[in-house]
Structures are given as C-alpha cells and as structure tokens.
Amino acid sequence: GKRPMIPRQPMPEQDPRRRRYNFEEVPRGYSEETAMLEAGRCLRCKKAGCVKGCPVNINIPAFVALIAEGHFAEAADKLKEQNALPAVCGRVCPQESQCEAGCILGKKGDPVAIGRLERFAADYARTHGHEPLACAAEPSGKRVAVVGAGPAGITVAGDLARWGHHVVVFEALHLAGGVLMYGIPQFRLPKEIVQYEISNLKKHGVEIRTDMAIGMTQTVDQLLENEFDAVFIGTGAGLPMFLNIPGENAIGVFSANEFLTRINLMKAYDFPRYATAPIRPKRAITVGGGNVAMDSARTALRLGAESLIVYRRGMEEMPARVEEVHHAQEEGVEFHLLTAPKRIVTDGRNRVTGMECLRMELGEPGPRGRRRPVPVEGSEFIIPADTVIVAVGNRPNPLVPRTSSGMEVSSRGTVIANENTMMTSKPGVFAGGDIVSGAATVISAMGQGKQAARAMHKYMTGEEPPCV
Amino acid sequence: GFELLEKRELVPNMHLLRIRAPQIAAHAKPGQFVILMAGETSERTPFTLADWNADQGDITLIIEEVGRSSRELISLPVGARLAHVSGPLGQPFDIQKKGTVVLGGGCYGIGGILPLARALKQAGNRVISVIEASSSYLLFWEEELRAVSDETRIATKDGSRGTRGGVQEVFEQLYRHEGPVDMFIAMGCTFMMRMTTELTRSWKVPTFVALNPIMVDGTGMCGACRVSIHEETKFACIDGPFFDAHGVDWDELDCRRSAYAREEVEALPQAADLNALMFPEAAHQGCGCGR
Ligand SMILES: Cc1cc2nc3c(=O)[nH]c(=O)nc-3n(C[C@H](O)[C@H](O)[C@H](O)COP(=O)(O)OP(=O)(O)OC[C@H]3O[C@@H](n4cnc5c(N)ncnc54)[C@H](O)[C@@H]3O)c2cc1C
Ligand SMILES: Cc1cc2nc3c(=O)[nH]c(=O)nc-3n(C[C@H](O)[C@H](O)[C@H](O)COP(=O)(O)OP(=O)(O)OC[C@H]3O[C@@H](n4cnc5c(N)ncnc54)[C@H](O)[C@@H]3O)c2cc1C
Ligand code: SF4
Ligand code: SF4
Ligand code: FES
Ligand SMILES: [Mg+2]
Numbered sequence A: 001g002k003r004p005m006i007p008r009q010p011m012p013e014q015d016p017r018r019r020r021y022n023f024e025e026v027p028r029g030y031s032e033e034t035a036m037l038e039a040g041r042c043l044r045c046k047k048a049g050c051v052k053g054c055p056v057n058i059n060i061p062a063f064v065a066l067i068a069e070g071h072f073a074e075a076a077d078k079l080k081e082q083n084a085l086p087a088v089c090g091r092v093c094p095q096e097s098q099c100e101a102g103c104i105l106g107k108k109g110d111p112v113a114i115g116r117l118e119r120f121a122a123d124y125a126r127t128h129g130h131e132p133l134a135c136a137a138e139p140s141g142k143r144v145a146v147v148g149a150g151p152a153g154i155t156v157a158g159d160l161a162r163w164g165h166h167v168v169v170f171e172a173l174h175l176a177g178g179v180l181m182y183g184i185p186q187f188r189l190p191k192e193i194v195q196y197e198i199s200n201l202k203k204h205g206v207e208i209r210t211d212m213a214i215g216m217t218q219t220v221d222q223l224l225e226n227e228f229d230a231v232f233i234g235t236g237a238g239l240p241m242f243l244n245i246p247g248e249n250a251i252g253v254f255s256a257n258e259f260l261t262r263i264n265l266m267k268a269y270d271f272p273r274y275a276t277a278p279i280r281p282k283r284a285i286t287v288g289g290g291n292v293a294m295d296s297a298r299t300a301l302r303l304g305a306e307s308l309i310v311y312r313r314g315m316e317e318m319p320a321r322v323e324e325v326h327h328a329q330e331e332g333v334e335f336h337l338l339t340a341p342k343r344i345v346t347d348g349r350n351r352v353t354g355m356e357c358l359r360m361e362l363g364e365p366g367p368r369g370r371r372r373p374v375p376v377e378g379s380e381f382i383i384p385a386d387t388v389i390v391a392v393g394n395r396p397n398p399l400v401p402r403t404s405s406g407m408e409v410s411s412r413g414t415v416i417a418n419e420n421t422m423m424t425s426k427p428g429v430f431a432g433g434d435i436v437s438g439a440a441t442v443i444s445a446m447g448q449g450k451q452a453a454r455a456m457h458k459y460m461t462g463e464e465p466p467c468v
Numbered sequence B: 001g002f003e004l005l006e007k008r009e010l011v012p013n014m015h016l017l018r019i020r021a022p023q024i025a026a027h028a029k030p031g032q033f034v035i036l037m038a039g040e041t042s043e044r045t046p047f048t049l050a051d052w053n054a055d056q057g058d059i060t061l062i063i064e065e066v067g068r069s070s071r072e073l074i075s076l077p078v079g080a081r082l083a084h085v086s087g088p089l090g091q092p093f094d095i096q097k098k099g100t101v102v103l104g105g106g107c108y109g110i111g112g113i114l115p116l117a118r119a120l121k122q123a124g125n126r127v128i129s130v131i132e133a134s135s136s137y138l139l140f141w142e143e144e145l146r147a148v149s150d151e152t153r154i155a156t157k158d159g160s161r162g163t164r165g166g167v168q169e170v171f172e173q174l175y176r177h178e179g180p181v182d183m184f185i186a187m188g189c190t191f192m193m194r195m196t197t198e199l200t201r202s203w204k205v206p207t208f209v210a211l212n213p214i215m216v217d218g219t220g221m222c223g224a225c226r227v228s229i230h231e232e233t234k235f236a237c238i239d240g241p242f243f244d245a246h247g248v249d250w251d252e253l254d255c256r257r258s259a260y261a262r263e264e265v266e267a268l269p270q271a272a273d274l275n276a277l278m279f280p281e282a283a284h285q286g287c288g289c290g291r
Helices: A032-039 A049-053 A060-068 A072-082 A086-092 A114-127 A151-162 A191-203 A220-226 A256-265 A291-302 A322-331 A399-403 A442-461 B022-027 B068-074 B114-122 B142-148 B167-177 B190-201 B250-257 B261-266 B274-278
Strands: A143-147 A166-170 A207-209 A230-233 A253-255 A283-287 A306-310 A334-336 A339-346 A352-365 A371-375 A381-384 A387-390 A429-431 B002-011 B014-020 B033-037 B045-053 B058-064 B084-089 B100-106 B126-133 B151-156 B183-187 B207-210 B226-229 B232-235 B242-244
Touching: A032 A060, A032 A114, A049 A060, A060 A072, A060 A114, A072 A086, A072 A114, A086 A114, A086 A191, A086 A442, A143 A151, A143 A220, A151 A166, A151 A191, A151 A230, A151 A442, A191 A207, A220 A230, A230 A442, A253 A256, A256 A291, A256 A387, A283 A291, A291 A306, A291 A322, A291 A387, A306 A339, A352 A387, A429 A442, B014 B068, B022 B045, B022 B058, B022 B084, B033 B058, B045 B068, B045 B084, B045 B114, B058 B068, B100 B114, B100 B167, B100 B190, B114 B126, B114 B142, B126 B142, B126 B167, B142 B151, B151 B167, B167 B190, B183 B190, B190 B207, B190 B250, B226 B242, B226 B250
Parallel strands: A143 A166, A143 A230, A166 A207, A230 A429, A253 A387, A283 A306, A283 A387, A306 A334, B100 B126, B100 B183, B126 B151, B183 B207
Antiparallel strands: A339 A352, A352 A371, A352 A381, B002 B014, B014 B058, B033 B045, B033 B084, B045 B058, B207 B242, B226 B232
C-alpha cells in the first residue's frame, strides 16, 4: 500500500545558548501527538532489521505499533519484557549503530526514531504511575547476592526478584545505579529516573545494601558459604586509565570519573549546599573521544569553562555517539583533532597551566580497521588551560576478582564467563556487564544481566523462569 | 542505621566517636579506614579505624575538627544516625614478626596506631609506641597505648612532658642509643611523617607511613587519591594507605592535599548555615556556630 511520507520527527531540545549554562536535560521528549506520528512511520516489517540491531532483541515493531495506536502504557510493558530500563536506554543507547542502523527506512531516508519512542513510552509509564504486571511466582526460598548496582546488577536483581527469589544487592558507593548515577550527567540522564527504577526494585522486595565493598567486607566466597545460593558479579569497569605523561599528578588534572563523580554523584554543582568541593575550570581540556569525553567536556562547559576536546584521531574515528558530538559542538565545545598530549605544563606550585601536544597524521589501518595516528615530528605546541580531564578509558574493577578464589580472569583483567550462561569458572558465581566485556554499553550490560538471570534461575531451581 | 553510640572530646578539637557498624567491625583489620558521610549532602571523608569490637558491632574513630565535614560529624548528637559509613577500606598493614617495631603517632595517628601496636605485639614483636602533641594537655590515649605496647614514649613541642620535640626526636634517640630497631611506622600529619622519613632514610630501616591524600570514593574508581611511590603512580585508597616512606613524593602529596584550600574555607558554616542543612527542624535553635 501507499503511505504518506511523514518525515522523521525532530526531538524538541533546549536551546544550546541556554542549556550550556544549566544541568537540565537537553532533549525534552516527544509529545503524545508527535510520538504517534513518528510511530506511524514504522512499516511493521516481518523480518525486522531493527530487532537484529538491538542487543536484547526488543520486539520493536510491536512496541512501536502500540504507540501508533495510542496504547502507551502497553508499549512500555512490551519494552519491559526485554529491557529493565527503557527510560535509560531510550536516552543513552547508541541507536544509530544498533536498532536504528538496522531499520529498513534508513536505507533510503531516515530510520524510525526507535530510541525516542522507547524513551517516550517509558516516560509515559513512569509519569502516569503505570506498573507492569507482576509475575505470579511463588517464593522459591532461594537467596541471591548481586554485587554492584549498575545496569547489569539492576537487571539481574529485577528478574530474579520477580521469579520469586530473595535478592540482596551489595553496592560499594552510597547510592545505587553505577555509572548511571556517578558518570552519565544529569543533562543527559536525570538521576530521578535512575532512582525511580531503584525504588521499584525495592518495592519488589529487593534488598539494597549500599556502602558495602565486596572483597573488603565479605568476599564472594563468604557470600556463597554463609548466606546465598548464587552470586552475580556486576562490578563494572570503574578503574580509570591515565595517560602516563609527565605532570599528570599536577593539581588540575582529573580522571573523568573524579570530575563527573564530584559533579553528578556528589552534586558539587550545588556547592556549598552539598559539601563536596567542586572543580571550577576556566579553560578545560578533555582528552579522549568517547562518550565519557563528551560528557566531561559538556559538564566543564556548564561549570562556566571554555571547553576543548583533544583527540588523537579524526572525527570519523571518534567512538562517541553522533548525537553527543553534535550536542557538544552546538554548545560550543572546541574540537582539536589529530592532536595527542605529550606533557602537562605546570607553574611553580604544581598547578596546571597548559598541555603540550603533538600533531598527528593518520597512518595505515591497525588490526581493528581503525587508522593509526602517527606523531608529526617537531610539531609540539602548547594549549593553555587550567584543567585537564583524562577520559581515555576505564579498566575492570579488580577488587572482586582479586579476592575470590578460583575465578578466572583474562589478561585484560575481565572476568571470564560462559557466553550463554554467564557463569564464571567458580560454580554458582555468574558475572556480566563491563566486568566481563570491558567498558561497553548500558544495553550490553543489561543483555548479559538478562542471560545471567535466566541461567541463575535454572541453576537454582532446575527449571525455566516462570515468565519473561 | 549507623547510630552514633558515644561522643567525647578527648582533648580540644580531638573527638572520639563510637558508631554502630557491625559489618565493618566484623571485617576490620589493623591499618584500614572508613569513609563517612554525616548527612546525604555531606562529603565522603576518610577516617582511620582506631578501634572496633566485632561482638558489640561498633567501631571507634578519632576525629580532628578541621573543617566542614569533620565538624558536621562531631556536631551530631549521640543517638543520631550517620547517613553513610562505608568500609573497611584500604589494604590492612602486613603484620609480621620483625623484632623491634617503633610506632609514631601524632594528631589522629595517636588513635590510628593503637590497632597496629596491638596486632604487632600479638605477632611477637617488641612494640614501642611514640606519641606527640604540641603540649601535654593535648595528649590522649596514653594509657590505652601502654596497655598494648612494651613501651610508650611521649614528645611535646613545648617540652611540657617527655622529650621536647616530636616523634622524630624520639625515633632518633631510640635508633642511636637504644637500637637496633627493625621497623618504623608513622601515622599523623604529613609534616611529621615527612620529617621521620627524612630521618630514617640514611638509617636503612624499613619505614612505613599511612598516607592521607584527598579521597572521594575510596574504591579505586576516581584516582583523586593518587600518590607517587618510587616514581610510580598508586591509588592510596586501594594500594595503600601504607607505603614505603622512602619512596614517597612528599612535595606532590603536600600540593595535592591543598588543592581545595579555597573551597574548604567556602564550605564552612559562615558560608552555609550548617545547622539549617543538617537539622532543618532545629534551624532556629542554638547559636549557629556549627558546633
Ligand atoms: C561517563 C560515562 C558515559 C557513558 N555513556 C554511555 C552512553 O551514552 N551509552 C551507553 O550505552 N553507555 C555509556 N557508558 C557506558 C555504560 O555506562 C557502562 O557500560 C555500563 O554502566 C556498565 O554497566 P555495569 O552494570 O556493568 O557496571 P557499572 O555501571 O560500572 O556499575 C558497577 C557498580 O558496581 C559497584 N562496585 C564496584 N566494585 C564493587 C564491589 N567490590 N562491591 C560492591 N559494589 C561494587 C560500583 O560502585 C558500581 O556502582 C558510559 C560510561 C561512562 C563512564
Ligand atoms: C586514609 C586516611 C585516613 C584518615 N584518618 C583520619 C583520622 O583517623 N582522623 C582524622 O581526624 N582525620 C583523618 N584523615 C584526614 C581526614 O580525612 C580529613 O581531615 C578530613 O577529610 C577533613 O575534612 P573537613 O571537611 O573537616 O576539612 P577541610 O577543611 O575540608 O579540609 C582540611 C584538610 O583535610 C584534608 N582533606 C579534605 N578533604 C579530604 C578528603 N576528602 N580526604 C582526605 N583528606 C581530605 C585536606 O588536606 C584539607 O586541606 C584521614 C585521611 C585519609 C586519607
Ligand atoms: S534497547 Fe537500545 S538498541 Fe535496543 S531498541 Fe532500545 S534503544 Fe534500540
Ligand atoms: S525495520 Fe524500521 S520500519 Fe521495519 S519494523 Fe523495524 S523500525 Fe519499523
Ligand atoms: S579515592 Fe577515588 S580512587 Fe582512591
Ligand atoms: Mg572538607
């Protein structure tokens, strides 16, 4: 049949000139009318390429159709079958390289705005107090420990609680949520949404014990011996990497984790009401080209700084989401590409005054297909700045693997788990998320959590889960 | 909840807090620390475990009142609940039989060395505890330390008791005239730890210090606590707090510890009405001085 050509509906956004001075969310979300219009573009394909692109295989044609018909709460239920945190994924998934990349409409024009619709349905359910139907599972009498309250741990806890198990989540920090709380900034993912999901977990009987670093208090071995039938490890990749260049311990050089934690988790932007000292950059260089770098640079901007990004490769090679790069550019972040840090320049009091850099050229493609940057000899120059934020990646947190007996770890420090069951080399201990895959994405962490939850249910009861 | 069970000002500005924290008491080892938040708007601030009782499920801290966060903590009334106490954190001190071990404590370190002294003595060492203060009236826990040490020495800056000077003067006396000493350990202000390090450097006696850089999470996630040890970057919260004193870059540590000097002043109650923040229901009681 013939359909009228409706263009992809734009997302209303806060004006860049205004938003660069506040921490409010940038995209405002679709209205009901716009959502239905956008959902109406979907062709409801039989062999939907979009579903293949989604790491957790959300039934996209189905939930989009429900939105098109105005059944918003039902659309949210559909999403929840595969994805414990649709309000989060709708906001932070790299859709352009996942679900939307597989959408047939993208072949000729613009793909369906799947992420925006996902966000719309989830926000609708939350703001209308709609709760998905609970699973009528009998209490199993089994107890599960979940270590780490990031997206992986949240997923496992939610599923296993619905299936009748008693779940206790152990979180090292004082608030649950993992990177969603301490890393991703308020203007991209409001913390209220994360805490709403945490409070839902509690409502379903999940016990959350914060301020508990497993390995320092009880070890995983002790959890298994004393109290629990199975353990899930979702401790993430929270160990920041530095550049290993001279001057890196000067005052004014921060890991992106520290910079973002002070501002997001500790709410230093509201200092001195919140007691944690803020960082107050005047001119901030962020080193790196991923989402973490974009978040840091845009946060620096909002703290009143001139904000620059220094990245070794070119725009094409940037691993950050397209939308984030675009937002950063709109807001006025300056990009210095093909530029590599060589040394931090300091004054007599060990405070940062700038960063010496080298220009780079792109050479032959490396083993992973990305062209390797090579330094141009004699091209040193200094970029003045009072703050340098290092956002060049995170490694797995070693605390749990180091303190658990018989847990196999790769040379990269990731925990080795069976790719179907997510069981580690330690019987009864499962793992998923960044601690297994290395720094990856929210949705992949949740996908592994889903897999692990099913396998854990089977491991404890010998049966398939009673519901999805 | 982390109930405040007991609070005493031992000497001016030095407070003992006993807090209910069964999980921490059950797993604590000598040399470890905790991170406290008095309220939900507080900073995360590290304090050394000065004592604990696994049976009773409580921990004891010695808190020096220096700025906003320590003041928030010591302003809590007995019976109140701290928002967060997380721990134990840090690597415990590696307790082994070495022979004669000399422990130096200043400021909060007087309390911090108590569990070390106790454990080292139990491991069969001859333990000499040395404590310092500006003046005799600022000394505390002398009896507690005597009970777990073979010997306890005193130093005061004004000479009002014991040796005139600090921990380093007593260390020198012990090493030169009463040796041999097999290990020195120092905990307290950076200045004292640095002086003892310079002193023992030429003696070639293993010396350990409990470093106190600024921390945020205490789990290895932020890197705020990085210190240079033998020119290698370490995270004091997960690799420390104890390090080979002779490898420490003290200038760097001094600098990094003062990174927020401005904000620390701004954070004080004259800038924010602390009582109103912490006890909204009692905002109009008391003089508002923050204590
Ligand atoms: C700044 C930033 C921006 C990002 N942006 C995006 C984005 O836009 N889109 C996207 O898809 N992904 C993004 N990511 C990546 C994504 O956030 C992670 O891949 C995801 O959070 C991993 O989830 P996880 O559950 O494995 O671990 P985490 O979210 O890291 O959570 C692990 C939790 O375990 C806790 N923990 C650690 N050790 C212990 C212990 N011993 N005991 C108890 N608890 C412990 C930690 O405190 C933490 O709360 C971003 C990451 C960062 C840092
Ligand atoms: C491992 C460790 C163990 C410690 N043990 C004790 C103890 O047992 N008793 C005790 O009184 N103090 C201890 N300290 C020091 C204590 O953490 C600081 O005195 C306290 O954080 C000061 O906070 P404030 O807001 O009251 O003071 P502020 O006015 O904010 O700061 C005063 C000074 O304290 C230091 N400081 C500030 N914030 C931090 C922070 N987040 N982490 C570390 N240092 C900071 C800085 O050098 C600063 O100049 C310890 C520190 C570390 C790292
Ligand atoms: S979870 Fe992510 S990848 Fe999957 S449909 Fe939603 S936005 Fe797309
Ligand atoms: S591929 Fe595109 S058009 Fe087809 S079902 Fe998926 S979203 Fe709809
Ligand atoms: S305090 Fe954050 S890594 Fe040590
Ligand atoms: Mg402070």
